[in-house]
Amino acid sequence: MNLFNIGRIIIIGYAIFFSCEKIKPVVSSTIQISFTEVTKNAGLADFRHITGATGDKWFPESMGSGGGFIDYNGDGWPDILLVSGGVWPEKEKTDIPALSLYRNNRDGTFMDVTASTGLADLHTYGFGITVADYDNDDDQDFFFTTIWQNHLFRNDGGSFVDVTAKSGLGKDSLWSTSAIFFDADRDGWADIYVGSYVDWSPENDIWCTLDGITKNYCTPELYNGIPSRFYHNNGNGTFTDQTEQAGFLPAPGKMLGAAELDFNNDGWPDLAVASDTQRDLLYINNGNGTFNEIGAISGMAYDENGRAKAGMGIDVGVVDGSKKETIFVGNFSKEMISVFRHQSDVFFEDRSALSKIGRPSLMTLTFGLFLFDAELDGDLDLFTANGHVQIGIEQTQDGIYYREPSHLFLNDGSGHFADIVPIIGGALSKPIVGRGAAYADYDKNGTVDILVTENGGPVHLYRNDSRLNNFLRINIKSINGTRDGLGTKLVGIINNMSMERRVKTGSSFMSHSETTVTFGLGNAEKLDSLYIYWPDGTKEIFNNINGGQEINIIEGQGKLAAQ
Amino acid sequence: MKYLILLIFALYCCSSNEKQTVNEARVNPKVNRFLLQGSDFLKQHNFTQALAFADSADKYTTQKAGVHFFKGRVYSELGRFAEAEQAYKNALKATPGYKGVWNNLGNNAFRQQNFSLAIDLYKKELMLGKATIPLRAMGRAFVELGQTDSARAYFEKAIELDDKYAAAFFNLAQLEEDEGNLNKALKRSSRAYGIEPDNLEYRYVYSTLLVQLGRGNEAIYNLEEIIKKWPWHHGAHYNLGRALVDSGRKGEGEKYLEQAEKVRATQAKIDHLENTVRALPDDPYSYAALAFALRKVGRYNDAMHSYKVALYLDQDNFDIWNNVANLYLLQGDTITALETYNYIVSRNPELTDIWLNMGVVYALSNQKEKARNAWNRILDSEPNNASAQNFLRKLNNN
Numbered sequence: 001m002n003l004f005n006i007g008r009i010i011i012i013g014y015a016i017f018f019s020c021e022k023i024k025p026v027v028s029s030t031i032q033i034s035f036t037e038v039t040k041n042a043g044l045a046d047f048r049h050i051t052g053a054t055g056d057k058w059f060p061e062s063m064g065s066g067g068g069f070i071d072y073n074g075d076g077w078p079d080i081l082l083v084s085g086g087v088w089p090e091k092e093k094t095d096i097p098a099l100s101l102y103r104n105n106r107d108g109t110f111m112d113v114t115a116s117t118g119l120a121d122l123h124t125y126g127f128g129i130t131v132a133d134y135d136n137d138d139d140q141d142f143f144f145t146t147i148w149q150n151h152l153f154r155n156d157g158g159s160f161v162d163v164t165a166k167s168g169l170g171k172d173s174l175w176s177t178s179a180i181f182f183d184a185d186r187d188g189w190a191d192i193y194v195g196s197y198v199d200w201s202p203e204n205d206i207w208c209t210l211d212g213i214t215k216n217y218c219t220p221e222l223y224n225g226i227p228s229r230f231y232h233n234n235g236n237g238t239f240t241d242q243t244e245q246a247g248f249l250p251a252p253g254k255m256l257g258a259a260e261l262d263f264n265n266d267g268w269p270d271l272a273v274a275s276d277t278q279r280d281l282l283y284i285n286n287g288n289g290t291f292n293e294i295g296a297i298s299g300m301a302y303d304e305n306g307r308a309k310a311g312m313g314i315d316v317g318v319v320d321g322s323k324k325e326t327i328f329v330g331n332f333s334k335e336m337i338s339v340f341r342h343q344s345d346v347f348f349e350d351r352s353a354l355s356k357i358g359r360p361s362l363m364t365l366t367f368g369l370f371l372f373d374a375e376l377d378g379d380l381d382l383f384t385a386n387g388h389v390q391i392g393i394e395q396t397q398d399g400i401y402y403r404e405p406s407h408l409f410l411n412d413g414s415g416h417f418a419d420i421v422p423i424i425g426g427a428l429s430k431p432i433v434g435r436g437a438a439y440a441d442y443d444k445n446g447t448v449d450i451l452v453t454e455n456g457g458p459v460h461l462y463r464n465d466s467r468l469n470n471f472l473r474i475n476i477k478s479i480n481g482t483r484d485g486l487g488t489k490l491v492g493i494i495n496n497m498s499m500e501r502r503v504k505t506g507s508s509f510m511s512h513s514e515t516t517v518t519f520g521l522g523n524a525e526k527l528d529s530l531y532i533y534w535p536d537g538t539k540e541i542f543n544n545i546n547g548g549q550e551i552n553i554i555e556g557q558g559k560l561a562a563q
Numbered sequence: 564m565k566y567l568i569l570l571i572f573a574l575y576c577c578s579s580n581e582k583q584t585v586n587e588a589r590v591n592p593k594v595n596r597f598l599l600q601g602s603d604f605l606k607q608h609n610f611t612q613a614l615a616f617a618d619s620a621d622k623y624t625t626q627k628a629g630v631h632f633f634k635g636r637v638y639s640e641l642g643r644f645a646e647a648e649q650a651y652k653n654a655l656k657a658t659p660g661y662k663g664v665w666n667n668l669g670n671n672a673f674r675q676q677n678f679s680l681a682i683d684l685y686k687k688e689l690m691l692g693k694a695t696i697p698l699r700a701m702g703r704a705f706v707e708l709g710q711t712d713s714a715r716a717y718f719e720k721a722i723e724l725d726d727k728y729a730a731a732f733f734n735l736a737q738l739e740e741d742e743g744n745l746n747k748a749l750k751r752s753s754r755a756y757g758i759e760p761d762n763l764e765y766r767y768v769y770s771t772l773l774v775q776l777g778r779g780n781e782a783i784y785n786l787e788e789i790i791k792k793w794p795w796h797h798g799a800h801y802n803l804g805r806a807l808v809d810s811g812r813k814g815e816g817e818k819y820l821e822q823a824e825k826v827r828a829t830q831a832k833i834d835h836l837e838n839t840v841r842a843l844p845d846d847p848y849s850y851a852a853l854a855f856a857l858r859k860v861g862r863y864n865d866a867m868h869s870y871k872v873a874l875y876l877d878q879d880n881f882d883i884w885n886n887v888a889n890l891y892l893l894q895g896d897t898i899t900a901l902e903t904y905n906y907i908v909s910r911n912p913e914l915t916d917i918w919l920n921m922g923v924v925y926a927l928s929n930q931k932e933k934a935r936n937a938w939n940r941i942l943d944s945e946p947n948n949a950s951a952q953n954f955l956r957k958l959n960n961n
Contacts, residue, residue, distance in 0.1 A: 306801025
């Protein structure tokens with residue numbers, strides 16, 4: 001010990017370049033991409049997301065909410081479920097329904113059935129939905145996240161019953177965001193991972209500013225993150241919190257998106273998680289429904305400079321001939337969309353810039369994000385819904401806008417993308433305050449359509465009017481896995497080239513897309529082969545399936561049924 | 564002498580200012596001397612003194628442009644953009660076409676994220692004559708606006724003028740990297756690093772590109788050297804971790820990745836504090852908080868800058884003065900630390916903590932009598948001060 005304590009003085013104050021074999025474009029070169037906004041004609045124009053903002057700039061008001069597709073009445077036509085946001089009980093007495101459900105009339109229009117399906121009486125401050133048949137009774141149930149208690153709704157013949165209390169999923173009162181159903185332990189029952197954000201309440205709200213004068217919305221760095229939770233499905237309508245036992249603790253929190261994948265092809269579902277201003281996470285399944293978090297060592301947690309980005313929406317898919325899964329994460333403005341392709345072992349390579357997505361995505365703030373085959377040419381393209389969190393950002397950051405156009409990055413088949421929105425213009429180029437994003441073929445014409453929610457604004461339904469390539473759509477039903485086949489891998493083969501798809505929930509930002517699998521066939525008339533890898537480890541093969549149709553396949557029956 | 568005059572303008576201005584200033588100095592040597600002294604103070608982040616010397620120079624010259632230009636630089640460093648703009652405009656009023664003014668105004672617009680305005684201002688500078696600095700600055704502004712073709716063109720124009728302009732090569736490397744052209748980026752960054760091998764930022768980017776290209780083993784030595792000099796640099800830790808893992812040294816790599824996470828968390832706090840001072844440029848405590856965070860990670864020079872801005876905003880804040888003195892000590896500058904302590908107690912002799920610290924520093928530098936005097940000074944007003952008594956007892960026993 002030094003005689004004089006000096007401490008006293010201080011105290012006062014890869015790229016291993018895969019030469020990836022390209023998924024050969026099976027598309028004619030004259031394909032034209034076109035999306036038409038049909039929100040009004042579809043009967044969705046009256047919907048408005050409510051932020052509850054009254055001028056205090058409370059943090060959750062900038063978050064927005066999700067929505068998506070659910071076939072609540074089991075007629076095979078995707079219906080639309082939207083989260084309405086909410087109001088603050090301290091400030092406003094007016095309650096609005098937390099959810100809005102619209103039935104697909106099978107003619108391109110929708111009808112509000114919120115009240116008749118039992119959803120009109122719930123009032124809360126809501127964020128996200130995820131849909132699955134958690135009780136394996138052949139209908140679609142859903143889970144709803146809020147800033148307080150979350151809710152589980154059981155589908156009873158086309159109307160919903162709030163079974164939160166009975167299910168054991170309502171014990172926590174935390175700010176939850178995106179959630180994902182997946183069968184972590186492959187016991188045939190859908191478990192759920194519920195993302196948590198930060199420890200915020202009106203009482204601990206922090207004053208943030210861009211100009212030193214006016215309060216503005218804070219960014220999450222100022223708040224403590226709350227670790228997300230994992231609930232195991234007991235198979236009897238109840239869930240047990242196994243967050244710690246399953247290996248999901250500790251965690252930094254501030255989670256905004258989660259996607260299921262199986263990067264090591266061991267048949268066990270892994271989980272990729274997007275975190276806002278924290279490292280992104282990769283949970284590898286230990287082969288028994290427990291997980292290890294390996295994001296940092298895998299190389300997917302940070303950007304090339306070791307910086308944690310503001311992760312929002314997330315999705316995973318095979319986008320090139322490498323047959324390796326690639327993770328896509330939407331981030332803040334002045335941050336590239338993250339693109340990480342599995343390399344080998346547990347390692348991923350950063351392809352954010354190499355994919356050609358990075359630079360064009362630098363000026364936008366991406367929330368909802370998903371992979372789909374926009375022009376049915378066989379490869380997965382990337383759609384992103386964009387919008388800033390700070391109203392008036394234009395005044396403080398030149399080149400950044402509150403309302404932003406969407407991106408539609410078309411894949412050339414080799415994992416290189418180009419944003420075509422600036423070229424095609426139209427509905428997707430209209431600046432909006434984008435948040436949630438989901439897809440489904442709502443008009444059942446074979447092309448995949450897009451639903452986007454806005455913060456404090458309308459919903460947008462973009463009909464895919466792209467000149468048709470051929471397609472094949474497949475609904476699966478598992479017997480030994482979860483009834484809706486979560487975790488099933490489908491591989492379609494045309495001309496020796498493969499297309500890989502996965503049946504999953506989650507992904508994007510607080511939203512739910514259809515679980516029907518779409519294969520773009522280009523000019524081909526049929527799919528040469530279809531391999532189905534069921535969650536129980538069995539495999540089925542079907543050959544010479546004609547395109548231009550939607551088919552149903554039930555595990556183990558060895559036959560296809562046209563819908 | 565000419566070298567010293569150049570130093571005054573080294574940070575911001577175009578090279579032709581040298582001539583402008585020399586001409587003014589010929590008019591009156593006092594002006595030159597005052598500006599030199601002001602420049603010295605500016606280098607030490609002593610903003611108030613720098614401005615005082617500028618005022619002194621002002622009294623002795625009729626050609627005011629250089630003085631106003633210098634004031635513009637001081638206010639720019641303080642982040643007081645309105646005052647800087649006024650000073651620069653005064654310089655233009657005194658001498659229209661004064662070189663460097665439009666460039667510096669452009670820099671300030673850039674710092675305020677008004678990139679379109681910055682471009683307009685750089686263009687005005689370029690109308691006075693082609694120069695590498697505003698050309699590169701134009702490129703950087705175009706990058707921020709996402710207009711990469713224009714950015715590339717301006718970087719290349721800067722290189723056409725000076726093929727040893729490392730900063731422009733560096734910016735081109737970053738541009739190529741963002742566009743996924745990693746081999747081109749490596750080539751550009753290699754050029755920048757080759758021109759300025761002591762520039763750690765160039766060395767770092769060159770190394771990260773090697774890591775991205777799967778040549779991490781070639782980057783390990785460089786990254787280790789960077790971490791020695793910049794232990795607070797999370798990117799260097801992260802990339803070293805990745806390079807080691809990629810080279811099969813997984814255990815070592817994981818340690819650096821863990822360390823990177825810790826450093827990153829600290830950097831995130833600093834980033835937030837930097838945003839706060841941008842939002843609250845008149846708040847001395849925001850600058851002091853930033854300085855404290857920077858000092859904690861060992862970025863002493865940056866910390867000193869922030870403390871000095873805080874002092875500019877609140878000259879009578881003795882807590883900040885004390886932290887400045889302590890920081891001098893950490894930098895190994897005992898003399899200035901003691902001068903600062905003495906300055907503080909000359910302003911307020913009742914601050915016992917300062918006397919206490921001053922005594923400790925005297926004792927550490929073996930000036931026992933001065934240490935004794937400092938601690939006794941405390942006992943004059945606080946006879947029962949236990950810390951002072953304890954220090955004195957230890958001093959007498961040694």
